[in-house]
Amino acid sequence: MVSISVEDNNSKPGHYCGLAGIYAESPLNIPQNLFYSLFSLQHRGQESAGVSYRKNGNIVTYRDLGMVPAVLSRYLHMERLSNIGIGHVRYSTKGGNRIENVQPLHAVCNKGQIAIAHNGTISNASALKKALFNKGAIIQSTSDTELILHMLSMNDETDFKKALFSTLRLLEGAFSLLIIRDESLIAARDPNGFRPLYMGKKDGMTIFASETCALDILQANDVREVEPGEIIIIDKNGMRSERFAEPVRISQCVFELIYFARPDSSIFGKSVHLMRKKMGAALAVNEKIKGDIVMAVPDSGNSAALGYAEESGLPLEYGLSRNHYAGRSFIMPTKEQRELMVRMKLNPVKEVVKDKKIILVDDSLVRGTTSRLIVKMLREAGAKEIHLRLSSPEIKCPCYFGIDIPTREELISNRMTPEEIADHIGADSVFFLPVESLMGCLGNPDDFCYACFTGIYPIEVDETGEI
Ligand code: SF4
Structure with missing residues (x-):
C-alpha cells in the first residue's frame, strides 16, 4: 500500500522530486544546510529524502523512505564538515516507493566516485535500458536515474567530462541534475528546460535548488536560473558554465506555475x-x-x-x-x-x-x-x-x-x-x-509545455511509459 497525503488522494497530479546542492569554499556542515533547503522543497516529494556529501575523500550517503525531518534529523547533531553535498526529496510513482529508488544514488565506477540526484523523467528510458542490458549492465532499481550512472560508467570516453557530455546528449525528456563527482559539483538542466533549477551564492557557498524558496532559506543572493542545456561545474579551480546541447524549443512545465511550485518561489523567471x-x-x-x-x-x-x-x-x-x-x-x-x-x-x-x-x-x-x-x-x-x-x-x-x-x-x-x-x-x-x-x-x-492539456508533446514520447 502506498502512503499518500489527503491532497494527493486522487485529487491532484503528483509532484516528482526536488533537488538541493552546495559547494562551499571552506568546510561547513553541509548536511545541515541541505536539510534546510530540502525542508523548503518538501512539497515536491514526501515519500523519501536523502543527502550525499564528501567526507575524508569519500562520498557518504544517507537516504531513506520518509519525509525530510524523519530521515535527516538524526544526522543533524553530528559534525559533518564538508565542501560538497547534494540532496533530494522524492515522490515515487514510476518505479514505486522502494528504498533502492531513493536518491541520491551513489556509485563507485571507472569514472570516479559519483552521487546523482535527478528531477524529471527520461522519456527514452525504455530504449536506453534495453541498450544497457545488451551491454551487460546489472540494474538494481526501477528508477530512470540509475540509467544515467550506468551510461556514464559504460561510456567509452575515459575523460569524465567528455563521457558526461556524451551521456547527457543521449538523454531525452526532463532532467535537472545535481552530481558529485570526486571533488566537483555539477549541475545540468535538459535543453527543453522542463523542470526548474536555480543557483545562488552566500558566504562562499554556491547553492543549487529546484526552487528559489530553498535558496531563500539559506539567504542566498545573486540568484539565477541554470539555463536549459547548460552545465555548471564547480571545483577547486572555480566555476565553469558550458552548453552540452544545441538550443531546442524551450518547453518549461506550465504546471509548475499552476500548482507544483511553492507560491513564494520564483521559477522560470x-x-x-x-x-x-x-x-x-x-x-x-x-x-x-x-x-x-x-x-x-x-x-x-x-x-x-x-x-x-x-x-x-x-x-x-x-x-x-x-x-x-x-x-x-x-x-x-x-x-x-x-x-x-x-x-x-x-x-x-x-x-x-x-x-x-x-x-x-x-x-x-x-x-x-x-x-x-x-x-x-x-x-x-x-x-x-x-x-x-x-x-x-x-x-x-x-x-x-x-x-x-x-x-x-x-x-x-x-x-x-x-x-x-x-x-x-x-x-x-x-x-x-x-x-x-x-x-x-x-x-x-x-517557452512552455501544455501537453497534458493539448496532447501536443514538445518531443517524441514512448507512450508505454515503460522503463
Ligand atoms: S505541462 Fe508538460 S511537463 Fe508539465 S505536467 Fe503537463 S505535460 Fe508534464
Whole structure:
C-alpha cells in the first residue's frame, strides 16, 4: 500500500522530486544546510529524502523512505564538515516507493566516485535500458536515474567530462541534475528546460535548488536560473558554465506555475504567486455568473482566488478551513473512509457559506473525487450555489516529463464535459481556464509545455511509459 497525503488522494497530479546542492569554499556542515533547503522543497516529494556529501575523500550517503525531518534529523547533531553535498526529496510513482529508488544514488565506477540526484523523467528510458542490458549492465532499481550512472560508467570516453557530455546528449525528456563527482559539483538542466533549477551564492557557498524558496532559506543572493542545456561545474579551480546541447524549443512545465511550485518561489523567471493571481483574474474575466463571495480550496487555490476576487470586485472569504496537522495518511479502501479523510483536512465555515452563491476557486481537476466531497460539505453547510472555477485548462493527457498524472481513462475531463462534471460533483457549474487565456497570462507562451492539456508533446514520447 502506498502512503499518500489527503491532497494527493486522487485529487491532484503528483509532484516528482526536488533537488538541493552546495559547494562551499571552506568546510561547513553541509548536511545541515541541505536539510534546510530540502525542508523548503518538501512539497515536491514526501515519500523519501536523502543527502550525499564528501567526507575524508569519500562520498557518504544517507537516504531513506520518509519525509525530510524523519530521515535527516538524526544526522543533524553530528559534525559533518564538508565542501560538497547534494540532496533530494522524492515522490515515487514510476518505479514505486522502494528504498533502492531513493536518491541520491551513489556509485563507485571507472569514472570516479559519483552521487546523482535527478528531477524529471527520461522519456527514452525504455530504449536506453534495453541498450544497457545488451551491454551487460546489472540494474538494481526501477528508477530512470540509475540509467544515467550506468551510461556514464559504460561510456567509452575515459575523460569524465567528455563521457558526461556524451551521456547527457543521449538523454531525452526532463532532467535537472545535481552530481558529485570526486571533488566537483555539477549541475545540468535538459535543453527543453522542463523542470526548474536555480543557483545562488552566500558566504562562499554556491547553492543549487529546484526552487528559489530553498535558496531563500539559506539567504542566498545573486540568484539565477541554470539555463536549459547548460552545465555548471564547480571545483577547486572555480566555476565553469558550458552548453552540452544545441538550443531546442524551450518547453518549461506550465504546471509548475499552476500548482507544483511553492507560491513564494520564483521559477522560470516569474513569481509563482503573482502568476497564479493572473490566472485567477483571467478566470474572472471569462466569468458569466455573478457570485456573492469568492472562496479558495486551500492551499492550492489561494493565489488564484485572490486574483479572481480582485478582478471581479467580489469579497474573498475564508469559507474552508484547512487542518495543517492532518498530515499524511493512507489510501482508504472505502468511500466513507475517503470522505472522512477529506473532512479531516477541510471544514467549511458555516456562517460564511450559508445561503451564499459561492465562486469556489481551485487550481486543477484530475479525477474529481475530492471536489465532489468538498461540494457536498459546502451544501451541508448551507451554500445556496457552488460554481467551481479551475485556474488550469482541462487535464486530458498523461505527462512524460516528470509529473504523475493518471491514465487518460482516469482523467475526468476525458470522460465528461464541464457540464457533466458539474452534474457529477454536484456543483451548479464548472469552468476551466481556456488554454489561450493561460497562455495570455505568461508573457512568453512559446517557452512552455501544455501537453497534458493539448496532447501536443514538445518531443517524441514512448507512450508505454515503460522503463
Ligand atoms: S505535460 Fe503537463 S505536467 Fe508534464 S511537463 Fe508538460 S505541462 Fe508539465
